[in-house]
Amino acid sequence: MSTAKKFLTTFINKNPRNLEVTKVQRRPTGWDFEKKKDKKNFYYKATLATFKNHIDAYITHFENGVVLTASTREPLISQQLHSPVDVSAAYNIGRVLADRCSQSGILWCIPATDGEEVERSERKKAFYGALKAGGIKLEEPESIEHSHENDPNFTWKRFTIKHTREDKLDENPLIRK
Template sequence: MQYLRHCNKFTTRGVSTQVANADLNITDFVNRNPRNLERMRIGYKPDGYHVEKPGKCFWHKLNLSQSGRYVYATIEHFENGTVLQASTKEWALKKQLYKCIDSSAYYNLGRVLAERCLKSGLIEVYSNITPPKPDGKVAKFLEALQKGGVNLQEPPQFKPPRPWDQYRHEKPWEVTE
């Protein structure tokens, strides 16, 4: 008897039968996604100290920097460091640009980073970048990132209600429609 993983079918000498997941008697389930608790909003989110200047209350943070010739954008995790990065120094992006530090470079860098974020499953990122001008380069980068489907605010961490709390907030893993 051979088990095919993706279609939940058992085959016996050419005869296939459908099998429900409940019939497989799987008792142990191991979640191999280390970010699953963060996606459900119940994972640890560092609060930091109130005297820290930048603060550290994020799961994933967006960083943007510019050197003399190139622009770099990274997404860093609070524990593991850099998770994703994109820059105008990459050849695939560099050969499509006129200059590597103009406003079109910032816009296209935002599009590329948004695509990479969605492919890796990051749809919410903390950003403390404030655009200095509404029509500036940084504003175009943030606009492209939002148009690409990345939200620039992370939801707050779910804290279980205490017995004395007046209001009970909805649990993030329960969907009520």
């Protein structure tokens, strides 16, 4: 008795993060004239928010918003802390968030603040240090350029621009001031 096996002719990917992890999906680039364009364009961004009585940390996805959080208001975390707002609390929140990121498959994110602000704040330095110690890279990888080599529907090749003499002139003689 022989049984014929059928194979799927089309494959439906049900993992929404697959293109991000394989670096095929490009993150939104925005406009070239935006201020701090590299901080506004990201896959994941790690933010530390300090308040009077607690510290919150969260990971933000560029499409879905906040995907992971950790806070000193959580009872299991606050029971283990001496103070919910000091440097050790920020470090421990970073450890918890790094663990939650690694469990959910997030391997990289960018800091929400620039390097100068991190150097001035002991809490932020401890938080991002704990993320780094937890195995989270604080930089995002470059995406693969969209071309005919990785997309069969991409039918044209990029045209190289060859400049003419008029393009190379500093001042166009046809334009009078």
